[in-house]
Amino acid sequence: MIKWISRITGAVALIALGLGWWLFVGLSKAPAAAPGLVDIAAWRAMTAADAGAKPVQIRVLEVGRDSAPMLAARAGAFGGKWQTSYNAVQIVYPDRTLVIGGALDHLTSEGMVQSQADWQFDDAAYDELTDAMLRADQVLMTHEHLDHIMAIARHPDPDALAPRLVLNAAQISALPQFALGELAPALKGLSPRLDGAAQQVAPGIVAVPMPGHTPGSQLFFITLENGQEYLMIGDIVWSMTSLEELTMRPVFTQFIIFDPNEDREAIRTQIRALRDLMQAEPDLVVFPSHDRVWLDELSSRGLIEWGFTD
Template sequence: MKWLIGLGVVVAIAGGAFWYFVADGATPTQADGEFDIAAYRALVANDAPETLPQEVRVEFVGESAAPSFAAVAGDFSGDKTFAYVSFQIVAPDGATIIDGAVDAETLSVMSDGSGAFDAAAYQRVLDAETQAARVMITHEHLDHVMAIARHPQPAAIAAQLRLTQSQLDGLPEHAPGGVLGPEIAGITTIDISAPTRIAPGIVAVAKPGHAPGEIAIYVRTTSEREYLFIGDIAWLMGAIERTSSRPRFIRFIMPGVDPDRPAVLRQIRALHDLRTAEPDLVIVPAHDDEYLRGLVGSGALIEQFVVRAAETPAPSGESPPASP
């Protein structure tokens, strides 16, 4: 009989551990005020329509596969495609780039060589940053920063960077040799602990939880479409739909993820409720390939950045040396 009790205890402990580490991502039942959409709207309410962003573009730089339950605790529906993207908010005063995606090396390490990388898309992100009015990141994790931390011309993007101190502090570890270009390291950071207007139609607010430098970015366009870029608060929209965050075991694999889990759980609950209250608001998580491609299909996102052709150097007036 004793062995039966012992077995029962073992099964109960294993079941409890499975629930705690794998299956539980439950959010609180309410998180009112976490995303103050009325405050974001008020900050851009007086922006002249002709100054607002006209369209939102996306580059799918890379992709890899992972099981759904790694992103949404309790979702055992199978493998999902994770996209690594960058966004371009096109506006009359110049574009705002959101996120720097991965480079080929980072994606290869992250996916054990199984990911797919689009070198042309990554090059467009690099070029678009040099031509943009502003370059922002949703947070400082490796799969959002490479076109910034490893940009081949740091001096050509430094003036455009709008980063918080937490975000900037997270960049050196991703830079070549662990050292940021001095032009980037020396930028003045922005304080967005309260909702802050960044440009016509664009508001950003700090949302620490998934990372110390996680932020959300609200965008209103000339067509009165509204977007909320949420970075990695949720990896997949399923987390918001099911009010279930990442499982706790993810921290064993990725120690930098969700240092403030209770904050992430509140944010996911708030996004779920916001989605119900504001069904026309386009919530944009960073990695949900199927959902993001659906937004391309519906016209909410346009695939591929607008990038001007590289300026050709002015002729020097000297004729090239004759061939020997």
């Protein structure tokens, strides 16, 4: 009898260990190679003729912040905090601007609190974002998740916003589920203005479809007039340490956060491709949406500025 109990206990412990490994550690490493996924030469060629017309600055407006265990952002990362930023990006030209990302509104942010101690929301910054969208030539997004589109789906002046929106089909189809009540008529039936291939959207800016985190996910390759190049990677990773460690979010995030699930195999491959690109192009500034520590570092190096300009 004792023997049977100890065998059963051992089996249960093994299953629990296996389950824990699967949920928090396993199946999250990038493959050894990801040939052909990113083609920086092609992106550069698309903006080669833009000299004299390229943007001069990248600015990041933070509307909210929070923190969570790093384990949520990177499989196997037991210990450490992921300092989370919720923000939108402004691309500044001498005579105009573009906005990328709709961040989240107060109500959505309150529903996503991870750390009571670190959570903050800046209502004035959110108003600044919705105003800046109306001054922008174009408003784009990296992807269609709720923390990237609320200032679009819930914009106070949808009629003025709609003509500025440059979205792909998957992003447009996501908008209704994030509206409060009915989506504003101006935001219904938008036509895609991005065709699903890598394409130039403005001088010095190329949108690069990269489905995986969501069907409508895309990168933005941005070249400033001074030659500095950037790659906005949205939520392919939440922390730059995922690129350093070649390790994506753990499987358990699928169950508690994503619906529908991410395409984990696509993301693992993208992580490898991005890491290889960073090693081949050490001056390229790669930045994800939510890594507050990395954004702060870029700010202190003068590579981005916090806050939007008028």
